[in-house]
Amino acid sequence: MSQPYLSAHSQRIIDVTDPSDWNTTRLPLLGSVDSALRCQICKDYYHTPVMTGCCHTFCSECIRRSLVREQKCPVCRATAQENQLRKNGAAQELVAAFVAARPLLMEVAKESVEERRFSTRGEEGGTEDGGEDDGYPGFREEGGRKRRRGRRRIEGGGAPDGPMESAGGGRITRGSSGRVGSQPSSQPSSQNQVICLDDDDGDEDYKPPPSSGMVACPICSQYMKEKRVDSHIESGCPKESPASPRKRLRGGESSFFGSSKSQSGYTPAFPPASKRVDTKPGAPYPNPANPLDLHPLPKIAFNMMKESALRSKLQELGIPSYGSKRTLQDRYNEWLTLWNANVDSVTPKSKKELLKQLSSWDAINRVPVVEKTKVAGWTDQGWSESNKSHYDELIAKARTPRVKPEPVKEGGEEEEEAEAEETDDITSISSAQMDGACAAPTTLPNSNIIQTTVLNDKVPLNNVTQSFQPDFHQPYLDQAFTTALHSTPSPPPPFQAPPTYLPYSHVNVSEMFVANPLPPTTVLAGAESDTDRLAIVEEDSSLIGLYGKRKYEEMEIGCKKGGGSTSGGL
């Protein structure tokens, strides 16, 4: 599509329908009907409408996404919870009927205006209606799931396009008013559907009050005995054992929207054991129209869950599991929204489609990846090979047993020493930018490495390197930085194992750096002054850990004083 952006854009604007479309027609009052059928969040027609506890209706996806952020009704600010949401079947039918009838209604309403005013120009209203049935392929591809849905409905009614469409719309309207066409959409065979006389189609999610003192977990909505709730929550909402009778007791619940094969009428009995019995115990309620594997996902109490557990949970669900814990949480919540809204839907999408949606969410919310700075002709492999001797040397130096520092230095000699208490954690400088592909020295640790080496005041500060490598899956330092700042810090090293200050007292670090220039990402640029340096430390204090920060400040102070105080261990 080589169309310039703007023209494509304006073209699509025309396709957007709005209640105010009716203002210019003979039927301006239909505008309020139109707006009453729209979700207040997305301002489009209800898509899988659900009702909150305060009786406001929204699209399932919209309200779920809103509730993730704040558990309040967006309209009246009353407290609302996801497990209070109930499907609004009446609204769904109304929308379907209205969307189907809209083009024709609009045509009629406009025609009569035009006939009256400019009797020669009858085709004016064409653009407005065009969007619905013979519009722009580009738009239909990407836009308007609701419009697409409306269109399917029309086709399902046996009137593919054009003027015949009125027949489709009319049929649907009749069908729904008579409660006959239980699923007006996408089922061409709906003519011979079984008539379902159910009196409660608005609430097929209805959860019967569970028998004998069962209560719902406030987090994941599973039912269990009241006394179990505390321990259940504390253990991070595992699935309750199938024995607990939290079943939904409505086997034939799919009366209204259900697939045609199970439509032999309302069956208030227990479902056949083979099908229903706890294929997924976590599900608070079943969805009639969905195949058995579509069950709502429970919420997770993220505080109770370790990052690794969360990660494996995401893997289990088949969704991407990279990123910080915060990212994982957000991604799970988004997936929860998409999934549960899909479970509510009459025409659920495939998991692949949902994954597609999730991927576009990910694309927006991913912390922008700072492209790894590439020096021309620089490769990890080449770098590590050409500098192997340096690394080996450094490793060898680091491995040598720690030499007790001289307790007192000569005055004026501002040399600070950092010590490594644990030789296990010894690393070499510039390990930070080496990712997996690089033939890094074998002793590189993978947990937080804070390495701070201060020589003296005269050394240009750019030579002072702080490198750290938190245990992130993204290999790049900058990204690790940004994600790390938003995430729970990795557990600081145990107190007995303080940060790894290396015994570089005998190494002239600045010279070493000259001989061994680091790739640009390693050195924290902008550390022009002491304050800057401190600011960096402060900013990353969550990562460095309290101990490291304190130590660093001590060293700073020592440095400024010019006193050659040395740290003699703990």
Place this chain on the structure above:
Amino acid sequence: MAASPYPRGSVPSSPFSPLRSRTHNQICRLQTELMQLMMSTTPGISAFPTDGNLQHWTGTINGPEGTPYESLTFKLSLEFPSNYPMAPPTVLFTTPMFHPNVDMSGRICLDILKDKWSAVYNVQSILLSLQSLLGEPNNKSPLNGQAAELWDKDPKEYKRLLMLRHKEAED
């Protein structure tokens, strides 16, 4: 991360590059709002995307009658976050403004743009709220103390300073 975690070909690529990072919902919603604003022609307010970028709009408010702002026009910039309408847009006055709840760089202190935001608000309701804020400032938590003080005490001086400030825009 060499391999994409998503199935091959599933990552959408839109031909509309400015919209590439927007999900369908947001595009749809912003388009609807634009449509609504254009069709309804509420007196005194208007807004339109800047440079065809749906993420960034420019709005205009006419000062309400019977206030010092009468017959003045103010421009605003509205920046929509990627999770709009779940999060409020960032709204700034781009016309220099003299008002108790607007600071010198145009930032606005209004609860519905902060913690009282709700997903049901839209551009129209924001602009209308701002318009009414012009006539009824909240002098209890001012961003511009001088304006808050003068509002009640010395309307003439208020008007003078306002016009002085407003003139900067025209120069």
